[in-house]
Amino acid sequence: MSVQSNVEVHTEWGIVSARQAGRNLAKEIGFSTVDQARITTAISELARNIYLYAEKGEIIIESVEAMQSTGVKRGIKITAKDKGPGIKNIRQVMEDGFTTSGGLGAGLPGVKRLMDEFDIDSIAGEGTEITTIKWLS
Numbered sequence: 001m002s003v004q005s006n007v008e009v010h011t012e013w014g015i016v017s018a019r020q021a022g023r024n025l026a027k028e029i030g031f032s033t034v035d036q037a038r039i040t041t042a043i044s045e046l047a048r049n050i051y052l053y054a055e056k057g058e059i060i061i062e063s064v065e066a067m068q069s070t071g072v073k074r075g076i077k078i079t080a081k082d083k084g085p086g087i088k089n090i091r092q093v094m095e096d097g098f099t100t101s102g103g104l105g106a107g108l109p110g111v112k113r114l115m116d117e118f119d120i121d122s123i124a125g126e127g128t129e130i131t132t133i134k135w136l137s
């Protein structure tokens with residue numbers, strides 16, 4: 001079974017909708033309320049970055065499964081995609097406190113800590129795609 005929501009992020013409303021969609025799916029998959037909060041926080045940070053730096057983009061929320069020795073594990077995968085300015089130095093943006101907007105620079109390092117898997121794919125001038133997964137333990 002695969003469930004997927006695509007939420008366009010172009011306004012503050014998009015950020016709210018992405019959070020809501022993430023919370024609903026996380027609950028359905030069986031995440032605890034604490035993990036639901038971690039997942040919605042991660043979605044907020046990614047959506048806010050799209051809104052701030054790329055102006056618009058998309059958050060894709062889906063359930064994923066993986067085989068392991070003890071059976072099938074379930075998880076939630078969040079993909080944040082935009083065709084904004086891209087990120088030149090990925091290592092730099094993953095440092096705590098690095099910001100180009102006078103923010104806290106805590107967003108991306110925070111998302112990495114909240115989730116289990118984290119990957120940035122970005123080309124300067126073309127856009128950014130960030131993929132992150134949390135597994136149900």
Ligand SMILES: Nc1ncnc2c1ncn2[C@@H]1O[C@H](COP(=O)(O)OP(=O)(O)OP(=O)(O)O)[C@@H](O)[C@H]1O
Pocket residue numbers: 045049050053054082084085086087093098099100101102103104105106107108109128
């Ligand atoms: N989608 C994106 N496109 C282009 N640049 C981005 C994108 N997301 C993040 N960045 C760059 O990475 C930097 C770090 O992002 P991060 O979310 O960690 O911190 P912040 O947004 O500056 O502050 P905070 O999220 O703590 O309010 C940003 O300042 C911005 O330069």
Ligand SMILES: [Mg+2]
Pocket residue numbers: 045048049103106107108
């Ligand atoms: Mg941010």
